[in-house]
Amino acid sequence: MGALVIEERQHREWSQPAEALVGLARVRFAGPLTAATASTLRARVRQALVSGEAGLVVDLQAVTALDAAGIAALLDARRSLRAQAGGTLVLRANGIVCRALKESGTISAFALSSGTGM
């Protein structure tokens, strides 16, 4: 899953809801977001903060598993970004992610985007 292909989709499939996300940095995760991998998300958020990117859209539509460690990383990301002026975190979730957020009781903590473009 190369970044170029994703960039191309961004132009072709940009949807109305996603237009509201213009100006936010975007990152896409694929595979399991679990105890074994959540540090990658944390590192990416740190990088965003260092770069002055207070708004981040995290595309989780290719995520294949999400456990408590992954959700904790998302909650941390939300906290860190919202501590910045104008900071925000928006998730693009698939069914696996939505189910995990619901079962963990955390779904109300996140802003979810229904846009198809990324």
Next chain:
Amino acid sequence: MNAVEPQGASAPAEHGIVISRGLRVYLRTMVPADLQHFAAWVDDPFLERMVGSEFLHSYKHVWDKAPAFYEAILNDPTQVALMIEAYQGWTKPVGVVRLFNIHLLEGYAFLETILTDMRAMKRGFGIEAGKLISYYGVDVLGLRRLEAKVYEYNVLSMNSLRRNGFRQEGVLRQAGYDGERYWDLVIFGILKEEIEAVRRRDKVYLPLDPSEGNGREPS
């Protein structure tokens, strides 16, 4: 936009990813091959009596030892289960430790430590595994309180919890059943500040002290 493949997602996963290291043991993520260990552990009557683990019970009686149990655990957002591996002289995991009923927003969870090899007991493995996952709960999951339940006759587990700074908080009278009679369950708890105090105290792990307690405290 950047596309990020989480670390470990494409790496060989047959040995798991090491999450935390202590002096005696380390904790790693589960892999499908661990189910063969679970299959043996769930038939151990000693474990059943001492721990009464819902985790192992579920693997045997709900999942019927099916391979899908692994995926179910991997996708369970309310628990983190890690395998306990000892450093020297051990060819297979000595147990499993987990945080379950994790409430991320409220900041609390329950702790279960299962040592499955008799030879691994009284070596400090369980204490260290509990300590490591407690730190993980605070540092990574953002938890501020952990709880554990112990059968009143499991003095070893009670003393292990006390050594890790847990306090007895109450007794659930005759809440456990071992197939023959009812037993009290003793409730232990620890707060984030107390976990931090243990971490400061144990900056360098010391040899095991003599047992500090002797079973449950008077109610």
